[in-house]
Amino acid sequence: MSFWLTVLRQVGRNLRQTWGSQLMTLLTVSLSVLIFAFFYLIYTNMLNFGNKLGDDLSLIVYLEEEPGPELQQQLTKKITTFDEVEQIRFISRADAYERFARQLGQNQDVLNDMPKDFLPPSIEVVPLKNLRSLNQVKLFSTYLSRLPGTLKVQYGQDWVERFYYFTKLLSIIVLLSGILLILTTIFMVAYTIRLTIIGRQAELELLKLVGATNNYIRTPFLLEGLLQGVLGSFLGIFSLYILFQWIKLRFSGPSFLNLFEFSFFSPEVSITIIFVSILLCTLGSYSTMQKFLRI
């Protein structure tokens, strides 16, 4: 009989004997993966949402005087010194007037008595479409307000700040649930394997005496940890997928959630979560063996 077949028989036998504690560990690992993946899913969707909202975001810098071509160049240089931007548009008083008139549509008569240069010239700064730029928008705004000849800077200040704090909170939750995942998988698996080792002390002693190699004794425990990781993470991700589908179905009508375009993890992210969980469980199993399995 081959080594692996013998080892698999050992694993099967052990799982049968300690199925209670193995099941508890499996559920704990699954739950940890589910909690972490749940918050991570919200976080990634929030990032996507932020990027989409960022598409419409621009900072409008109102100027005292219309800048000449040379000053425009200087201002462009100053702006790009702070951060890369998507676009910089200089709006003259006349352009601002025309745009305003267009926006008023049929009511543009109200402008008839107004001088064509009553609106201030401005610069429209469109930041890059990423969260870093979005989070930096407040700093960017302060920077722009200090540019020479600036009257004031306008942008969707309220929601940008709220969104920034919300994503920051989410990132902390993701970090905490990630730590929870690491602790539970490592410690729960390590604890279960430790219980198994203690429960099978007599057998392990005998195995050594009849000539079992270290690999013969250790590999089943490693496989048990690995199996916990595989099953636990699959179960966790699968449960999240079911939950995700249910939420999508349940809130598919006109509701607040419809503002967001929720999407599940890409296969790469799912595989990474599963792989990391497997690694953590195997690590838990290995650390216990090093500590308690004296052969």
Place this chain on the structure above:
Amino acid sequence: MTIHSSQSQPTETMIELIKVSKQYPPDVVALKDISVSIGTGEMFFVIGRSGAGKTTLLKLLCSMETPSNGLIEISGKSINQLKGHHLAKLRQKIGVAYQDFKLLTDRTTAENIAISMEVSYKKPQIIRKRVRDLLEQLDLSDKHDTVTGELSRGEQQRVTLARAIANSPTMILVDEPTGNLDAATTERVMALLHNCNKAGATIVIATHDDSIYRHTTHRVMELRKGQFHGMTKGNFS
């Protein structure tokens, strides 16, 4: 003291003990300066009262314990410092029937016997056949699926012996093989050991049961208080 093999002893040496001593803390001397050569295919008896050092000697031979002093060689190789894979390989070639049985009491008789073959990756069908044969030879066929915790002491002793010889080891160490057996079963057990010996296995039997070595033609070494006391060649009485 060194005891050399007599004229009938096989030429190759399986076990070589040179001035072997074993001391347990703080100052309990279990064996002192034991030197003996046991040939390949020899049946060798170690006798003595309780506490004479018989079990310690067997434990040293199967590398369950390490000697405090002296050298132990199996097939010409020192086993004093054996570790890991080499130690495992050596132990696969040694079958040991322990005095305290060391059975897994929550496993069946068949599973207990199979364990020594599983570690050397024998095929399941070979293991099953060997287990059945041994159980038949030891009159335990009806106990195949019985959990060993439910067996009598005598039955457990036979299961231990079956496990020791199951993997067809080149060396068999047996500690008090007949302690819990009646006369008929003792005869059956000894017949099995003789068969193994005829098949080429070196057998060392530690016992205080004089009925099994009284009429033997094999060498008998007597220990007293951990020290060599005498060596008799056959027909000990």
